[in-house]
Amino acid sequence: MDTQEIIDQEQQYILQTYVRPDFVLEKGEGVTLTDTEGKPYLDFVSGLSVNALGYGDKTVLDAMAAQAGKLIHVSNLYHTVPAPQLAKLLCKNSFADRVFFCNSGTESWEAALKFARKWGYKNFQDSPKNKLIALNNSFHGRTFGSISSTGQPKYHQGFGPMLPGISFADLNDLESVEKLVDAQTVAVMVEPLQAEGGIHLCDPSYLKGLRQLCDEMKMLLVFDEIQCGLGRTGTLFCYEHYGVVPDIMTLAKPLAGGLPIGATLMTQDVADAVEPGDHAATFGAHPVSCAVGIEVFKRLSDPSFLAEVKAAGDHLHARLNSLKDNSAGKIVEVRGQGLIAGALMNKIASGDLVSAFRDRGILVCVAGPEVVRFLPPLVVGKGDIDRVMDVFEEILATL
Structure with missing residues (x-):
């Protein structure tokens, strides 16, 4: 089946308790998911904080x-x-x-x-x-x-x-x-x-x-x-x-x-x-x-693993706060701790931001009508964080 056939079948037979975007995820490796059309997505949702070790962990x-x-x-x-x-x-x-x-x-x-x-x-x-x-x-x-x-x-x-x-x-x-x-x-x-x-x-x-x-x-x-x-x-x-x-x-x-x-x-x-x-x-x-x-x-629970998570979280929050300081008031507040972070926006719908990220090959989610949430796998690298923050900066420039 092609992508649309899968979506049509899902909408016909599965109770519609979710509003899903129009793509179908097929496989994952590391911190990247790939859809049935072959498009990769950098995952900063991690299955809603489930896939701490990413995808395909041996x-x-x-x-x-x-x-x-x-x-x-x-x-x-x-x-x-x-x-x-x-x-x-x-x-x-x-x-x-x-x-x-x-x-x-x-x-x-x-x-x-x-x-x-x-x-x-x-x-x-x-x-x-x-x-x-x-x-x-x-x-x-x-x-x-x-x-x-x-x-x-x-x-x-x-x-x-x-x-x-x-x-x-x-x-x-x-x-x-x-x-x-x-x-x-x-x-x-x-x-x-x-x-x-x-x-x-x-x-x-x-x-x-x-x-x-x-x-x-x-x-x-x-x-x-x-x-x-x-x-x-x-x-x-x-x-x-x-x-x-x-x-x-x-x-x-x-x-x-x-x-x-x-x-x-x-x-x-x-x-x-x-x-x-x-x-x-x-x-x-x-x-x-x-x-x-x-x-x-x-x-x-390994102390060295947790130290890496803390370092990655510190980097994520530093980048978010830098964006906030240079956002001309578009970001009101940066919230969270470690690798769970939220950006409270100034009259900008978080759902619109989720769509803008997705169009650019990045998955994030909402935590309220004006809060965009970042939940990467705990194995995320600083380079991946930088990519997401660079895209966030690009999106903010269009608003």
């Missing part, structure tokens, strides 16, 4: 083939080899004592919500804690618990009523959280870096204040690091920048090198509240995903 492909050749799936009724190995790596390199595996970021968040409430019921039986505090402008996924705890009304429209017991405070406003806390509040839920909401960082004092508040009020602190975790910000986990440790944390996107996976990490105190039968995932702890995850995690 470590990923070898681990995938080796495990698939032995065992693909048996369900969680039985022990398998890769899952406990990956769980040990995650626990030994984080605050966590236990891990629950699932298949995606939104599933890991749903698990976090359930585990937090179960902890509240088990530890406060006379007056159970079950209320949750989330943040305005947050994003946690598309399933019901996830959208109910997402502080963006546009994701709620047409799907109400949302799950009860969830209220919303403001990012970097500790007082707004304190006003919502009562004796039934079980957890405060935060993205250390709000990604889909426009690339917003937490202030260190805010996260430290949340940790202190949670300790004082006997609440859990829950971090969503689905997009900002696993090396994206230049440290293995984003919370390391702040010196603030959560009780529960969700991971997903890059963990299995492009294969579906989600992970909910927790302390032993939280784990003690969860019993067999409380939660499950048929495909969770999938042997192939976990086998690949072991090798990916070893790469992402």
Whole structure:
């Protein structure tokens, strides 16, 4: 089939929950994707922060083939080899004592919500804690618990009523959280870096204040690091920048090198509240995903690799800030950390910029109506960053 036939078939048979551009991606190598017409694209989306090691990475492909050749799936009724190995790596390199595996970021968040409430019921039986505090402008996924705890009304429209017991405070406003806390509040839920909401960082004092508040009020602190975790910000986990440790944390996107996976990490105190039968995932702890995850995690957690990510991130932000300073006000603000960056534009639609980049062979994405987002694979080189920034400068000159 030619390109248009593929697009026509997709539009005829696949539910149209995305508005896709009129090309079809066929293969990838390194940080470059190629469409069915042979046109290359420098990828600064990386599968929405999934393809941390780029495309065609030999470590990923070898681990995938080796495990698939032995065992693909048996369900969680039985022990398998890769899952406990990956769980040990995650626990030994984080605050966590236990891990629950699932298949995606939104599933890991749903698990976090359930585990937090179960902890509240088990530890406060006379007056159970079950209320949750989330943040305005947050994003946690598309399933019901996830959208109910997402502080963006546009994701709620047409799907109400949302799950009860969830209220919303403001990012970097500790007082707004304190006003919502009562004796039934079980957890405060935060993205250390709000990604889909426009690339917003937490202030260190805010996260430290949340940790202190949670300790004082006997609440859990829950971090969503689905997009900002696993090396994206230049440290293995984003919370390391702040010196603030959560009780529960969700991971997903890059963990299995492009294969579906989600992970909910927790302390032993939280784990003690969860019993067999409380939660499950048929495909969770999938042997192939976990086998690949072991090798990916070893790469992402290597100090020399993280140093390279930090250097690349510093270069990206330096170039963006230079463009801002010379943009005649077209770029209002540069946001982000490491290799997740956003440029807030001055009355310039981010979707138009995405199209302009794509016409020039570069893939970027939006993080709001006026924020263009840069999410390159973590193996990106400075030369590739310079090319994207040079094209950005060229585009700005036309506006």
